Amino acid sequence: MAIEDIIKPENLVYKKPDIMNDNSMHYCPGCSHGVIHKLIAEVIEEMGLVENAIGITPVGCAVFAYNYIDIDWEEAAHGRAPAMATAIKRLRPNKLVFTYQGDGDLAAIGTAETIHACNRGESIAIIFVNNGIYGMTGGQMAPTTLEGMKTATCPYGRDVKLNGYPLKITNLLKELDGMRYVTRQSVHTAAAVRKTKKAIRKAFENCMDGKGGANIVEVVSTCSSGWKMTPEKSNKWMEENMFPAYPLGDLKDKDANI
Amino acid sequence: MAKIKGAIVVNQERCKGCRLCVVACPTNVLAMSKQVNAKGYNFAVMENEDACIGCASCGIVCPDGCITVYKTKID
Numbered sequence: 001m002a003i004e005d006i007i008k009p010e011n012l013v014y015k016k017p018d019i020m021n022d023n024s025m026h027y028c029p030g031c032s033h034g035v036i037h038k039l040i041a042e043v044i045e046e047m048g049l050v051e052n053a054i055g056i057t058p059v060g061c062a063v064f065a066y067n068y069i070d071i072d073w074e075e076a077a078h079g080r081a082p083a084m085a086t087a088i089k090r091l092r093p094n095k096l097v098f099t100y101q102g103d104g105d106l107a108a109i110g111t112a113e114t115i116h117a118c119n120r121g122e123s124i125a126i127i128f129v130n131n132g133i134y135g136m137t138g139g140q141m142a143p144t145t146l147e148g149m150k151t152a153t154c155p156y157g158r159d160v161k162l163n164g165y166p167l168k169i170t171n172l173l174k175e176l177d178g179m180r181y182v183t184r185q186s187v188h189t190a191a192a193v194r195k196t197k198k199a200i201r202k203a204f205e206n207c208m209d210g211k212g213g214a215n216i217v218e219v220v221s222t223c224s225s226g227w228k229m230t231p232e233k234s235n236k237w238m239e240e241n242m243f244p245a246y247p248l249g250d251l252k253d254k255d256a257n258i
Numbered sequence: 259m260a261k262i263k264g265a266i267v268v269n270q271e272r273c274k275g276c277r278l279c280v281v282a283c284p285t286n287v288l289a290m291s292k293q294v295n296a297k298g299y300n301f302a303v304m305e306n307e308d309a310c311i312g313c314a315s316c317g318i319v320c321p322d323g324c325i326t327v328y329k330t331k332i333d
């Protein structure tokens with residue numbers, strides 16, 4: 001069978017979601033941010049929320065997310081996205097309100113906003129992209145940087161005596177009574193991407209059912225530029241080094257008594 | 259017996275040559291082009307098109323949404 005006979009509208013099984021526009025994304029080749037953007041766009045489309053979703057972009061590589069997904073967005077000051085999400089959701093309770101934050105944004109400068117928004121049980125979803133580094137500013141150490149991992153500001157590897165331990169912030173958030181759904185996923189294989197999509201869907205549904213409670217989907221991610229590896233090698237390195245420190249799976253699901 | 263046949267279309271100008279689709283394909287359909295696109299990247303191409311089963315793994319892992327996947331049954 002000729003290729004032209006297969007490539008027909010009735011045989012379509014996968015395409016970029018419509019609300020992910022044709023602007024070329026500024027991310028480095030292979031960057032996890034792109035996959036996560038695509039999942040958010042897919043879930044919003046599938047839930048019929050294109051006109052009713054408000055995203056909050058961080059400071060970090062994802063600062064321009066609003067250029068790529070055609071929904072409403074607000075840009076927060078560095079780390080303040082959960083505070084802004086709180087205000088927006090309280091004023092517009094019928095909207096889907098979510099933040100999109102890196103590990104520097106969420107677990108360094110924005111730690112206080114993150115913890116308090118979650119502790120208040122705001123009906124928001126936080127998409128937390130943990131690549132263990134400050135990607136945007138050139139690969140400095142983040143709170144999440146692994147022990148021994150080399151970055152621009154710890155060129156000999158993170159020394160826990162000097163810099164403390166990798167901050168497992170999602171594990172901390174799980175303990176808060178305001179937290180409804182806490183999960184850690186990744187997007188390094190097609191199967192992992194499907195799981196992450198389900199997790200984002202669940203977090204977004206929780207935001208819309210009026211029951212309240214905060215939701216976080218951590219996505220353990222790669223930053224091939226910051227890590228100075230190819231995208232392929234980064235995925236392997238992530239499996240071998242990031243997953244033991246940040247194991248994948250659900251940490252809390254109040255609705256399922258987990 | 260019905261056989262599944264797939265095919266993909268790569269947006270060659272959008273592709274950044276990251277190779278993640280090449281690695282994700284279970285039937286080794288994909289390879290990188292020798293030519294480069296306007297951005298200077300080698301782009302993904304179907305090298306072994308007969309082997310495509312339309313599983314969409316390549317499209318799902320592509321960070322830049324460059325791949326559209328089609329699938330059909332042939333008797």
Ligand SMILES: Cc1ncc(C[n+]2csc(CCOP(=O)(O)OP(=O)(O)O)c2C)c(N)n1
Pocket residue numbers: 058059060061062078101102103104105106109129131133134135136137142223
């Ligand atoms: C108030 C303030 N402090 C510091 C910075 C510099 N800065 C920009 S992005 C960033 C961290 C980005 O890291 P992360 O949140 O992990 O995002 P990534 O780029 O890795 O996705 C920092 C410290 C800033 N823009 N504003």
Ligand code: SF4
Pocket residue numbers: 026027028031032033061131135136222223224225226
């Ligand atoms: S610096 Fe890292 S996080 Fe930022 S776009 Fe490049 S790969 Fe992605």
Ligand code: SF4
Pocket residue numbers: 264265266282283284285286287288309310311312313314315316317327
């Ligand atoms: S659809 Fe599946 S089999 Fe076809 S090229 Fe993509 S990954 Fe390979």
Ligand code: SF4
Pocket residue numbers: 030268272273274275276277278279280301302319320321322323324325
């Ligand atoms: S995954 Fe996408 S961007 Fe990367 S090489 Fe394949 S088509 Fe190009």
Ligand SMILES: [Mg+2]
Pocket residue numbers: 102103104129130131132133134135142
């Ligand atoms: Mg980061």
